[in-house]
Amino acid sequence: MRRRWCVTGGAGFIGSHFVERLLADEDTAEVVAYDNLSNTTTRWIEPLLTDPRLSFVHADILDTGRLAGELTGWSAADVVVHLASSVDMRRGYHDRGLDLRQCADGTLSVLNAMRETGPRTVLFASSSTVYGDPLVLPTPESAGPYAPISMYGAGKLAAEALLSAFCHLDGFTAHAFRFGNVVGARMNHGVIHDFIEKLGDREDRLHILGDGRQRKNYFLVEECVDGILTASGLLGEGFHVLNLGNAGTVSVDEIAAVVIEEMGLTGVKQVHEGGTRGWPGDVPVVEYDLARLHALGWSARTDCLSAVRICARRLLAERGWRRP
Template identity: 45%
Template sequence: MFDVVTGGAGFIGSHLVDSLVAQGRDVLVIDSLCAGKRDTIEGHIASGRARLLNRDLLADGWQDSFKGAGCVYHLAADPDVRQSAMTPDPTFRNNIIATYRVLEAMRIHGVPEIVFTSTSTVYGNASVIPTPENYAPFEPVSVYGATKLACEALISAYCHSFGMKSWQFRFANIIGARSGHGVITDFIRKLGEDSQELEILGDGKQTKSYLEVHECVDAMHFARAHARDPVNIFNIGSEDWIDVRSIADILVEEMRLTGVKYRFTGGALGWVGDVPKMQLSIDRLKALGWKPRLGSRESVRIAVQAALAEQ
């Protein structure tokens, strides 16, 4: 029996593949490589512990590969919150339609378990912070958040209708080595173009929770091992938060730059669909016995160092 990881050549997906291989699992990675990179899992392919099927989930030719799989880790998605406000169709198709096609392939081939990566943005601008999993009402403020919430509903329906089990994880901001987007990547690009001035979207006071990617993967495995309901939903994040200006300060310090001026675009929101304050309650995970070893500031510094080393 083997595991399937959709989006397994991407940022979080490739770290997940690392961990599954380390556990002795055989892994089939399905990735279109439009965002993922083969070299992130090349060593596992060479060792024979992982196979790569270069396919788009919106096309055909991958469904029969699910036969004999024990679990699908469905990470493939369009993760660009900002872009979803400008061109929502790709986000809708790559998130909702692709997830439906994954669930159908599981149903046809009898795959019993799915692990799904959702997002804190399903909560929208929550009035309760830290936000628990049972918070209501869900009012996403981005198309991206709405598509992830729709995927959660589809997965729940398939679990109850067809006897599957699911673990659905609502992530805070996950950061670290191999990340190709987000505030750290954006700041490094901007400072590479002009080391004396940094544009910061919004007022720089946006305050959010960040967690280093290895901690995230560890939490996923822990929850799957300790929760066995038909539908298991968990927040994953740190127990604190950090504002955008402080992230800029850490980056400038790690790049050893001096005299950098910050230019703010203004307003509480960095972009359409932005959530200016976000911290997730992780009490449900803590009740099982897991808690993060790193806070937001430590996670940001590790991620910045990794991103600079990759330049």
């Protein structure tokens, strides 16, 4: 079935990869990449615009009327992929309304635009941060109570609640994918990106937030997109949440070692600061129970540590880095 797709945050890190994947499918009739460019530029989407099926809309998801206009005439079978969000959870510590505007209000705007027009299916980028400091490791989707310790996590959890309500009130289908740490080319944030930036400025010293023992799961962006598309075809109608990530974890110190090695540096002094958390709201351990995901027949092909190394190589290649 040929579908039309709207990807909010479509010019960003995950969004541009998602658009690229959709355009590689002959059954894709049309793709609208919708982005206000607050966290990115058009760099990654511009090469894709040679495909006549793709249109780029520079607008904010909080502009419900504009988004509804882009979706007018779409059918119930068409899909909204809702990726637009803040990308730096640390900003929410200083601006306590940021993540509620971008996650909760933004999701409500997307759902209202869909309700006015045609699409009835939304695939949502949620996060491990909804769990807060998990009481169970590895953490299943049923772990509770959900007690976010950051405004970012609170915003994502509020968005999930809105999705559930619209599913029950309006017959929507919403699949909320609780991402692990997605990594790969085109990243402009995150620990791997930050380490490369810091070492690019000063090669003899690396400042590390936290004690270096924080450990989380990491998986490649193209595998994230594949997981979403595969699982969304199997989860069925209504509201579903699903952990999406990799088995196992990698520590921050292990990531530092990989980046230093890939940059060809030696004698780098590592300075830790901040205790067990890198910053207020940081969750030190993110380890997923992926039983439900694996039962659907999907798992990441690349392990956590390999994903980190591949990401580092891709980011360094984008910068034209040459090993000393």
